[in-house]
Amino acid sequence: MRFTLLPLLLLLLLLSYSAAARKPSSHNATTSSHLVRTSCQHASYPNLCLHTLSASPAQTPRDLAQAAVGVSLSRARKVSAFLSQLSHSSSSSSTPKRQRVAVGDCVEQVSDSVDELSRTLEELHHLHEETFRWQMSNAQTWVSAALTNDDTCLDGFQEVDGKVKADVKKKITNAARVTSNALYMINRLDESRGRPRS
Template sequence: MARSLSLLLLLVACFLVAGATAARPAPLASTSAADDDAAAISSFVRTWCAGTEYPALCDATLAPYSATVGTSPAKLAWAALTVTLSGARNATSAVRSIAARSHLPPVAAEAAGDCASELGDGVDALRRCVDAMARVGEEMEERERTLCQTARAARMTSFWSESAARKVRFEVDNVRTWASAALTDDNMCMEGFKGEAAGGGGAREAVRGHIMGLVHLTANALAILNAMAKQTPP
């Protein structure tokens, strides 16, 4: 009897183990594909960042946008400009605060105020850049959708109609001009601090700390725009 009971318990135990094993979910087949897609997107950002002047900064600031960017140069340019616009706004606010410091010599306070004004012009230019690049991204997405619905096999030859190419090229050229103007504004910001008196109260170094980061962001965004322009039909 005892032997029969032991055999029965053993069979029950084996049955429970087998059931638990069968109930265990199998790895999702799509996980590997999703990882591959994420890796491709990340590689896309790194590849474009490698062509910028400050690739490590580019990687760090644009990696959070990888999913949004996908493999679209227009969206990557939009992301770079968005990051730069945010940096410009922060720098403008910081330099205005520096200009308002009561202990600054008048010359230094004036230089900081002029710098804040220059940065404000850069913010306006970058805002136009972001808006225009968003339009470019929408235009390119619309073209892609149209091709998917019509002749995908002819993609390489018919992606750009003459009017679409002209429109995109116009927008990209405008954005490059505005981004270049913003970079000039960033660099001009320090011009007022060349004199010895303007450096009083630590204003020069405080402003430089905000400006140089912005200059690097702007230079990276412009490099991505220039690379994109080379891929846009004339």
């Protein structure tokens, strides 16, 4: 009887070990929560930072910078899709010329932002100690350019009135805010030289 129970006990032991291994440790969750809170408190938009990064499992400033750029890239892609659709629906001759031009310019600018944020995320995933400063400079330049694109897009709508302007402004402003927070996280990573810090 004892020998027939042994395989069953071993199986139960393995299953419980496997389940425990899948659960994130409370220490890791606490470290991540502390890192997000302390990092976000001085971000450009602290509440938005906490809202967008609170679920991140980040353990280091590098993890957090990657997560922040990931959020920014996701928003930029959504805005890009929205603008492409808007451009298609604004192509008729009944649409005011200023609006058509503003939307068309904005499509290009946000598309550039998507490219710049993609390159930034790729750079952050492949940091090397010997090229760290140069890579940080690239990341800062690209994210700053993405922010400039957002500003330029909004500038193009100054002479446009109505719902389209309000919709574009809302979406671009939201994207710009998470991008500004991402730039802050990159600057913070640069200051830490990539070392873990709370």
